[in-house]
Amino acid sequence: MSRPHVRLLGQGIRYLTKLRGGGSAFPGLVMERLHPGFVAEELAKLPHGVVVISGTNGKTTTTKMAVQLLRAQGYKVFTNRTGSNFVRGVAAALLGEMSLTGRLDADIAVLELDEAHAVHFVKQVKPRYALLLNVMRDQLDRFGEIDTTRRMLAQVAAATTGTVVLNREDPRIASLAEHVPEGTGVRWFGLAPALRPMFPSDDDMRSAGGPDAEEDHEQELAPRPPAAVELTSFEANRVRLTVDGEPLDATVELYGVYNIYNAAAALALALAVAGPDADRTALLDELSRVTPAFGRGETIEVGGRPLQLLLVKNPAGFRLSLASARPGDYATMITINDEYADGRDVSWLWDVDFHSLREGGVDVVSGTRAWDMALRLDYDEVAVREVVPGLGDALRRFVAGAGDRPMRVFCTYTSMLELRRELSRVAEVAEI
Amino acid sequence: MTSSTPTPRTERTVHLVQLYPRDMNIYGDWGNTLTLKRRLERYGYAVRLTDHDPGDRFPADADLLVGGGGQDSGQFRVQEDLQRIAPELRAMAADGVPMLAICGLYQLFGHEFRTGAGETLPGIGLLDLTTVGGPTRLIGNIVLESPEFGTVVGYENHSGITRLGPGQAPLGRVVKGAGNNGEDGTEGARLHNVVGSYLHGSMLPKNPAVADHLIRAAVERRCGGFDAEPLDDTFAERAREVAQARPR
């Protein structure tokens, strides 16, 4: 089959699967079968190349922010925002963006890829930029070990031709600098020393006496390289960054230190792409408008009260979400599913410290592993008011019982999708 | 360890030691330590909790030891220290001190562990078993039947293939999952008051019978007897039912 025919076929299938409400990766799968080099060939034409964003936590939010920042610099950005971050998902996204004459109207691609798929992807397409965020524990039951995940990201770093942007504060990511090939630059984003304790790595998740008796685990490490973007301090929405040594203040609409750090990562990437021509004023302006991706602190109005959905999938992330506000001020629900996309292994819940929930207790616990979660909370001596495994029922009881308190729901991936469906019946919920 | 018949003490304090929390603490191993600590407290005993990391002075007055899994790199880091304290551990085990060894530490409690990369880590031979690195990881929900503890539920995630020596009793027979090697139907190992297993998930919260066996043994040795009202294990019972019904 000739190329344009293959592409038109792919676009036709994409249209049909959309009508049927089918998965977004299927047309890409067809394309991959019929024309295996399709993605590589199309992306190779982009004048500013391809950006790969990977890591275990915060990819979706950081990708969304990086796209927004680059668009503010005038780039036409192609991205795989459908959430299917496979090579074939990229192919499907490409088909959706191309005109029927086969022209992709973009000058740079910013792609979110999970670690395993990033490895597969960079064998076909050499990225010009890579932004590598962190290596945490959520993928363990699929790939076995954290060190395996790190090795996957090392292959991404090794395949990058322009600049690799690395998280200076994650030791497994920082050590990837040695895999960056000669001629490829390294840029860092990082945290001021005072903020580092807020981002525990999985290695020092537990210290003597467990969460009951935390001790200072800051190790004496080699001096850190200077960061292109350092998060210096923040208080509520006011953020101070140090950009190439220069202090800059910004106001952000981001919830929680985690998202603010992701914004710093996205900014470091945008600066690397734009180079010395970067318009910093425009970037900081845009930074004040970036928002997290759905489920990463998204707020939905329910009956006139805010309900926040906080995606949790590993100990460090759950801990940070818990710490991002005073739990006693909120009604709290926790929903833990163990479907394949969540990870079947719920053992990581035992590495989260839930003490901060003691004061207010937890209103409702739900999901397939509701009883595991209740058991976990019980051993941290956190009172659980209700255990309701069915998510729809649980949500209704939670909202009804919240009174005038704002609501926070900590949820795993598939439980979040189901909660959003339930919420869309009673509230305005953005389409994913 | 000086005496095989410990003198009863009036104070109800149990010394709980977690082995290598810095290097071997993954997949929720903290849950096992926490479960022992809380249950002891709820039974009315005080708990002294000590971490033992490589190079630390070994707390020879430990009443109950627990240790977990790690990356292969973590096992290499603790291996030398484990050899150092091995004589004490073997003597304590023979003396009835309860121990729980999960995953990586379970492997090192055996004779040796030959990794997939061809390196050999000597174990301490406390349990009669040998482990080799396998080609695939054995991952998923697992259910056992144990003659002592009834149904035991958990989650396994290991590439090590473990074979028990001829006289070595397993912890249980696999009902669902792979267990020691995916072939002979055994899971874990039992000797004196030592329990070795690949189950995390964490193991003890959802298996109060195993937790209480370890607790009872520790308390009886330390305090001369165990007297306490049973705890309310409703959450654990419901969580066990769910875990058994979930897909692998």
Ligand SMILES: [Zn+2]
């Ligand atoms: Zn394990």
